[in-house]
Amino acid sequence: MIELSPxxxxxxLATITTLxxxxxxxxxxxxxxxxxxxxxxxxxxxxxxxxxxPPTVLGFYLLLALSPDGFIGHLWSYISNTPLSxxxxxxxxxxxxxxxxxxxxxxxxxxxxxGKPLQQAAYTLGASSFDTFxxxxxxxxxxxxLVAITLxxxxxxxxxxxxxxxxxxxxEVTQVLSIIIYDHVEVLExxxxxxxxxxxxxxxxxxxxITYSLNRKLMVRI
Amino acid sequence: xxxxxYKHKLNNFLLDVSFTIPKTGITVLFGPSGSGKTSVLNLMxxxxxxxxxxxxxxxxxxxxxxxxxxxxIRIEPWFRNIAYVFQDHRLFPHMNTKExxxxxxxxxNSTLKPDDLIKKFKIEELLGHYPEQLSGGQKQRVSMxxxxxxxxxxxxLDEPLSALDYTSRxxxxxYIENIHKELDIPIVYVSxxxxxxxxLADYILIMNKGxxxxxxxxxxxxxxxxxxTQEEGASFILExxxxxxxxxxxxxxxxxxxxxxxxxxxxQLNDKIRVLIHAxxxxxxxxxxxxxxxxxxxxxxxxxxQTDENGKLRVIAKIGEQTIVSLISHRSARQLNIEKGxxxxxxFKATAMIK
Numbered sequence: 001m002i003e004l005s006p007x008x009x010x011x012x013l014a015t016i017t018t019l020x021x022x023x024x025x026x027x028x029x030x031x032x033x034x035x036x037x038x039x040x041x042x043x044x045x046x047x048x049x050x051x052x053x054p055p056t057v058l059g060f061y062l063l064l065a066l067s068p069d070g071f072i073g074h075l076w077s078y079i080s081n082t083p084l085s086x087x088x089x090x091x092x093x094x095x096x097x098x099x100x101x102x103x104x105x106x107x108x109x110x111x112x113x114x115g116k117p118l119q120q121a122a123y124t125l126g127a128s129s130f131d132t133f134x135x136x137x138x139x140x141x142x143x144x145x146l147v148a149i150t151l152x153x154x155x156x157x158x159x160x161x162x163x164x165x166x167x168x169x170x171x172e173v174t175q176v177l178s179i180i181i182y183d184h185v186e187v188l189e190x191x192x193x194x195x196x197x198x199x200x201x202x203x204x205x206x207x208x209x210i211t212y213s214l215n216r217k218l219m220v221r222i
Numbered sequence: 223x224x225x226x227x228y229k230h231k232l233n234n235f236l237l238d239v240s241f242t243i244p245k246t247g248i249t250v251l252f253g254p255s256g257s258g259k260t261s262v263l264n265l266m267x268x269x270x271x272x273x274x275x276x277x278x279x280x281x282x283x284x285x286x287x288x289x290x291x292x293x294x295i296r297i298e299p300w301f302r303n304i305a306y307v308f309q310d311h312r313l314f315p316h317m318n319t320k321e322x323x324x325x326x327x328x329x330x331n332s333t334l335k336p337d338d339l340i341k342k343f344k345i346e347e348l349l350g351h352y353p354e355q356l357s358g359g360q361k362q363r364v365s366m367x368x369x370x371x372x373x374x375x376x377x378x379l380d381e382p383l384s385a386l387d388y389t390s391r392x393x394x395x396x397y398i399e400n401i402h403k404e405l406d407i408p409i410v411y412v413s414x415x416x417x418x419x420x421x422l423a424d425y426i427l428i429m430n431k432g433x434x435x436x437x438x439x440x441x442x443x444x445x446x447x448x449x450x451t452q453e454e455g456a457s458f459i460l461e462x463x464x465x466x467x468x469x470x471x472x473x474x475x476x477x478x479x480x481x482x483x484x485x486x487x488x489x490q491l492n493d494k495i496r497v498l499i500h501a502x503x504x505x506x507x508x509x510x511x512x513x514x515x516x517x518x519x520x521x522x523x524x525x526x527x528q529t530d531e532n533g534k535l536r537v538i539a540k541i542g543e544q545t546i547v548s549l550i551s552h553r554s555a556r557q558l559n560i561e562k563g564x565x566x567x568x569x570f571k572a573t574a575m576i577k
Binding site: 117118120121122123124125126127128129131135136139140 | 268300314326368
């Protein structure tokens, strides 16, 4: 019957990934929305890459990077003395990269919508740039954050290709919902596949419905 | 002392300005749109874009160095203590009026009492409203209170009325006039609306294509600077007080040293106003005519004669303590034998531009 562990692993992965993405994505989106640096387009393109790249390509390179011989994997095992490939931590790294545009883009768009004029007004009233960010930009970007959080979370839940490449399908560690559906279908256990699939379908629809009704303008764009 | 020097490359021309601002009163930065007025303000307030690297600056505000490119000094905008009222109100949409006006107040050691300004700008009723619930004029009033409560050393107003309709503008002008009467801070006011300028300005800087082309007191500049009044020949200003309102003729009687009549509506008794008169509308005569349609005829004393760029003669004379200018031909001058020190009469119609 239905196992609980893939659901828990999936929720844990999506939650941690979203939190990390908020920590990295917020300053990155802030920088992108404010900079006039020439590297802006370069960084924007890199952030948007997972939108167009087949997950298998991303998964393949991550697999290489996370392996004990790879750069990240080597560094990780040096620090923590555990391998990174086929681990939950590896999955989080993959998800963070894979879901990055779904968090950064709505944030960047909403920061840009707040716009320079209000920030300038705050500056002339004695508010420093951090003060302005905290008291003007953040409160006015609430919707952007809501969209970023829901999209980042939902996209991580729906991730398949990358997980397949780097996760290893280890029950209770890296086995997520999308993978277990695949496993059930492969052995023709359609009933179980249905349970998980319907659940994911309804979940995804609700998330998108909420997001779209909040604000279309903040949706992901390529 | 407020000293401003900026050399700065803009997209299509070089901004090169150097001026001092009087410590009191309203200094108007006047010029056509695209002449670089807002760029000057953005440089002064520190809001210029970072990509504009090439520049040469020195800005001293009350003995405090704000910008000095030679010594690589650039004070961050939030430490400058220069408040800015923008063309678009720029109120924070997620804060109500009270939170908006206290934003700057909380961030400085202000000795002002918010209640005083709230009363003076008549925004008591609006304190709980959000910006989207306010009219254009109300927004700009709130925006002014917000700027003033940060107790700035310099207040910048960048065309604060240009986005408003005529009625709101008329309603707001007295508030701006009162700012410098009640709070003793220098004000830089940007405008390309001559009526606003005539009404508010004490000192004028005229800008064109990134340069200050002329500067001086309003009364002097009106005479010498056609760029200001956009009229051929000279114009002059008479400061006057309304002494009588003649409703049936749509006239007001003014005291400007002599008594004159001017076409005007919506004036109050004892209003202090400025009247702009074009020199070409003023004619001179040796004795007051008995049967003329022209209502105003005042005694004057000729002080100076100048030939202007079109070969016309500019007769500069005194009417009481004030200056009056008449533009006539050399021929007329010879016929009337006009010379310095001569007592004559000046005639002009009751129509004139009023602040």
